[in-house]
Amino acid sequence: MTVKQMILGMELGNLSGTQPDSWRAPGVDPVEYLDYDTRIRYAQAAERGKLQFLFFPNGPYHEVKDFEHYGPDMTPDVMIHMAILARATDRIGFVASASTTYNHPYSLAQQLKTVDYISHGRAAWNAVASGYPDVAANYGSEVLSGEDRYGRARESIELVQSLWASWGREAWVHDQETGEYTRPGEVAPVSFEGKYVNSRGPLYIPPSEQGQPVIVQSGLGDNSFALAGRYADLAVGLASSIEEAGACRETIRRYAAEAGRDPDEVKYVAGFSPTIGPTKREALDRRASLVASRLPQWLPQLGELLGVPLSMADLDRVLQPSEFGALRAPNPDAPGWIQARSIRAHALASEGWSVRDILAQGVFAEHPTKVGTATEAADHMQEWFESGAIDGFWLCIDVYRDGIDAFVDQVIPILQDRGLFHRDYEGTTLREHLGARDQYGPDYRVAQTAKPQPVLTHLAGRP
Numbered sequence: 001m002t003v004k005q006m007i008l009g010m011e012l013g014n015l016s017g018t019q020p021d022s023w024r025a026p027g028v029d030p031v032e033y034l035d036y037d038t039r040i041r042y043a044q045a046a047e048r049g050k051l052q053f054l055f056f057p058n059g060p061y062h063e064v065k066d067f068e069h070y071g072p073d074m075t076p077d078v079m080i081h082m083a084i085l086a087r088a089t090d091r092i093g094f095v096a097s098a099s100t101t102y103n104h105p106y107s108l109a110q111q112l113k114t115v116d117y118i119s120h121g122r123a124a125w126n127a128v129a130s131g132y133p134d135v136a137a138n139y140g141s142e143v144l145s146g147e148d149r150y151g152r153a154r155e156s157i158e159l160v161q162s163l164w165a166s167w168g169r170e171a172w173v174h175d176q177e178t179g180e181y182t183r184p185g186e187v188a189p190v191s192f193e194g195k196y197v198n199s200r201g202p203l204y205i206p207p208s209e210q211g212q213p214v215i216v217q218s219g220l221g222d223n224s225f226a227l228a229g230r231y232a233d234l235a236v237g238l239a240s241s242i243e244e245a246g247a248c249r250e251t252i253r254r255y256a257a258e259a260g261r262d263p264d265e266v267k268y269v270a271g272f273s274p275t276i277g278p279t280k281r282e283a284l285d286r287r288a289s290l291v292a293s294r295l296p297q298w299l300p301q302l303g304e305l306l307g308v309p310l311s312m313a314d315l316d317r318v319l320q321p322s323e324f325g326a327l328r329a330p331n332p333d334a335p336g337w338i339q340a341r342s343i344r345a346h347a348l349a350s351e352g353w354s355v356r357d358i359l360a361q362g363v364f365a366e367h368p369t370k371v372g373t374a375t376e377a378a379d380h381m382q383e384w385f386e387s388g389a390i391d392g393f394w395l396c397i398d399v400y401r402d403g404i405d406a407f408v409d410q411v412i413p414i415l416q417d418r419g420l421f422h423r424d425y426e427g428t429t430l431r432e433h434l435g436a437r438d439q440y441g442p443d444y445r446v447a448q449t450a451k452p453q454p455v456l457t458h459l460a461g462r463p
């Protein structure tokens, strides 16, 4: 019997790490954002840890509003980024986020398949439907309705996959003797006609070693979950608790079953934001220094959560239970990760941490946070994974310069010794790393617009 092991990915798209002041951390070169010798070193470190994939977020937009004090936190250009890192690594996969709303499927099909080919089958497309006003504004648009964004997303995925298969899987014979370059009729137009996107095709790029890129979906909300259930091999999630993660995963699995797929075909990974130190105290001090510029903004917010006014003068104070009282019910209409803040703030205050240490432990972080030793990080991961709510994690490393090495050299061996993570890649392609099924062209079990293509019909009929 093979024991199930976790899938691990890591975000590598933003400035110097995922924490706000990472660009000012000791030893960090503040211009490394565009220094590809450094980015390559980070990708290679993740590969040394046998991580299955790197995740590249992309709006494109500048999420941080205060451009004067914080660097951009998105990927410079996701396709170029992926291509450069692909040529400097051998095994690790790449998940490139790209909008289905503001890109033409032909361009996406071309770029993604090129990288899939040159990386020997390690590319994935995180197909996102662009719900952010800033992204829309960059393309001179308003945010479109959910119906239109997700209608276009479904068609775009099916068209991109149709174009990928318009160069038949066995088409490329390139026989120099006979002069036959491709088999007759096996590179053929797709003549795709949707409500939102059209293309004649064909695309002129042969299959990669995994056939075609893997489909990923990252999102929160019913539309995103339905898209993931219908098309994705991997869903990259955001969940503040094991219960929330389990509920997201179950929703995606239900949508997969409704679309006619085996729910096990979609893996679900949740975010995790560790800060590792030789001792808990050192880890807390590290994390506190990485959020220092946010403290004036967070203190009043923490005060609201705990029902006690807080200022910078309170930073090193331990609050007494009589000051903050009982946990107040979070707003049930708020997203889960916002609701989780009060619960976490209250729990940390009750444990007797100072105000600074409460804030250092990720009360306002987007993802579940563990600040402590490598063993504490591994314990968190083990608890989540063994609950059955997730198939793994995508890691949001605090400062890339030393945080990736710390995770790879200290946490990964613990996970491996506990049998929770593989010791080496099982194959060479991302599809193999994720245990995703073989697929070339659209998945006709779930397709809504794509029609079986001549090139595939032709191949199906071949003896």
Ligand SMILES: Cc1cc2nc3c(=O)[nH]c(=O)nc-3n(C[C@H](O)[C@H](O)[C@H](O)COP(=O)(O)O)c2cc1C
Residues within 6 Å of the ligand: 056, 057, 058, 059, 060, 097, 099, 128, 129, 130, 131, 132, 135, 146, 218, 219, 220, 221, 222, 223, 224, 236, 237, 238
């Ligand atoms: C973990 C996670 C990662 C995401 N990454 C991106 C991204 O890189 N680019 C993007 O445009 N949207 C990204 N999103 C946004 C979602 O794709 C989606 O648009 C959002 O959840 C809003 O949902 P809606 O489209 O139903 O309004 C991400 C969402 C989550 C939860």
